[in-house]
Amino acid sequence: xxxxxxDAGRCRSCTLLDLTHPQQVRxxxxxxxxxLALPDDVWLAPVVGDEAGFRNKAKMVVTGTAxxxxxGILGPxxxxxxxxxxxxxxxxxxxxxQAAFEPLAELIRRxxxxxxxxxxxxxxxxxxxxxxxxxxxxxxxxKHVIVTxxxxxxxxxxxxxxxxxxxxxxRKHLPWLAGALPALAVLSVNVQPAHAAVLEGxxxxxxxxxxxxxxxxxxITLHLRPQSFFQTNTEVATALYRQARxxxxxxxxxxxxxxxxxxxGFALHxxxxxxxxxxxxxxxxxxxxxxxxxxELATLPxxxxxxxxxxxxxxxxxxxxxxxxxxxxxxxxxxxxxxxMVIVNPxxxxxxxxxxxxxxxxxxxxxxYSSCNAATLARDLADMPSLRPTRARLLDMFPHTDHxxxxxxxxxxx
Numbered sequence: 001x002x003x004x005x006x007d008a009g010r011c012r013s014c015t016l017l018d019l020t021h022p023q024q025v026r027x028x029x030x031x032x033x034x035x036l037a038l039p040d041d042v043w044l045a046p047v048v049g050d051e052a053g054f055r056n057k058a059k060m061v062v063t064g065t066a067x068x069x070x071x072g073i074l075g076p077x078x079x080x081x082x083x084x085x086x087x088x089x090x091x092x093x094x095x096x097x098q099a100a101f102e103p104l105a106e107l108i109r110r111x112x113x114x115x116x117x118x119x120x121x122x123x124x125x126x127x128x129x130x131x132x133x134x135x136x137x138x139x140x141x142x143k144h145v146i147v148t149x150x151x152x153x154x155x156x157x158x159x160x161x162x163x164x165x166x167x168x169x170x171r172k173h174l175p176w177l178a179g180a181l182p183a184l185a186v187l188s189v190n191v192q193p194a195h196a197a198v199l200e201g202x203x204x205x206x207x208x209x210x211x212x213x214x215x216x217x218x219x220i221t222l223h224l225r226p227q228s229f230f231q232t233n234t235e236v237a238t239a240l241y242r243q244a245r246x247x248x249x250x251x252x253x254x255x256x257x258x259x260x261x262x263x264x265g266f267a268l269h270x271x272x273x274x275x276x277x278x279x280x281x282x283x284x285x286x287x288x289x290x291x292x293x294x295x296e297l298a299t300l301p302x303x304x305x306x307x308x309x310x311x312x313x314x315x316x317x318x319x320x321x322x323x324x325x326x327x328x329x330x331x332x333x334x335x336x337x338x339x340x341m342v343i344v345n346p347x348x349x350x351x352x353x354x355x356x357x358x359x360x361x362x363x364x365x366x367x368x369y370s371s372c373n374a375a376t377l378a379r380d381l382a383d384m385p386s387l388r389p390t391r392a393r394l395l396d397m398f399p400h401t402d403h404x405x406x407x408x409x410x411x412x413x414x
Contacts (some may be wrong), residue, residue: 131261350376
């Protein structure tokens with residue numbers, strides 16, 4: 001992929017862009033194989049998607065002024081360090097995302113949203129210093145614009161603000177935005193008052209009637225709320241859930257836990273009649289999203305077909321599916337009951353020694369581990385020696401970076 005921002009030194013986010021996409025994938029495959037040290041016959045061919053236009057989400061830092069906002073990033077060290085860099089034409093974004101940025105910039109102008117100044121300033125002797133909270137109090141309002149694109153072409157827009165002061169102005173201009181950006185489904189304000197390296201705050205104010213964005217993967221529409229996590233590569237995420245479902249159906253567990261379940265992607269793709277599925281997720285927003293999707297699948301019109309199954313199949317499949325908000329390790333450690341199979345999809349830190357020890361000592365026969373950090377995956381596998389990998393697959397979820405997803409099926413040794 002060719003990128004004029006990278007070539008000019010304005011953006012270095014795609015750290016592997018000097019390599020061809022096939023070279024990147026080979027390097028990632030060598031890395032994960034080296035970390036996990038599994039037999040060659042365990043590995044399936046990597047899942048590779050498009051190298052451009054694949055991102056369904058843009059997190060844009062807002063710089064410039066209310067009259068002339070710049071949506072993009074702060075420039076990397078060098079010529080553009082600390083400067084606002086316009087990335088509205090980033091080749092990672094599909095055309096539908098790129099087309100949304102100008103109407104959003106116009107909204108910023110109309111609502112007079114002064115960008116929040118995150119740039120360092122210069123102290124005595126020309127030494128750089130970070131802006132203090134006292135300085136920042138007079139330095140603007142709008143921090144980030146976050147835009148998510150659904151497979152159906154709808155958009156969820158989040159504005160990260162320092163306060164709620166501009167909310168009334170945004171409500172006033174919402175009818176204009178709906179006309180200028182017909183794909184808009186959800187608009188919300190996230191309030192993050194702290195001058196800290198934290199993307200968003202706890203308070204979310206939804207300004208539209210719609211509360212969720214529908215993300216259809218393999219026929220199943222997962223409901224995404226503003227604060228819910230979702231994979232940024234829709235094509236590869238679809239392959240991830242498809243592979244997980246195939247492996248789970250082969251095992252055919254009667255009872256399944258989905259720990260760190262998010263908005264229910266694994267749980268709902270792996271649900272089936274006669275299979276009890278329990279999803280646990282720390283985020284109440286994500287649990288609400290998963291519950292909404294499960295309820296919709298349970299009440300499909302009689303003639304509906306979703307994911308290759310009719311309404312009667314889905315009524316039976318969701319009859320014993322439940323989601324609850326809570327810590328995954330606390331949930332597992334708090335019960336003596338063991339399901340036949342457990343899916344874990346933890347953050348980069350992995351599942352940790354407590355949960356790994358619980359699974360190692362349990363009667364669970366199979367574990368499906370989806371990891372975005374192979375180093376912590378390797379550590380966790382070492383803590384579960386009785387659960388041995390039988391199949392593994394690299395998924396190139398994040399082209400042009402050294403990050404990737406890996407899915408491993410574990411089976412308890414006889």
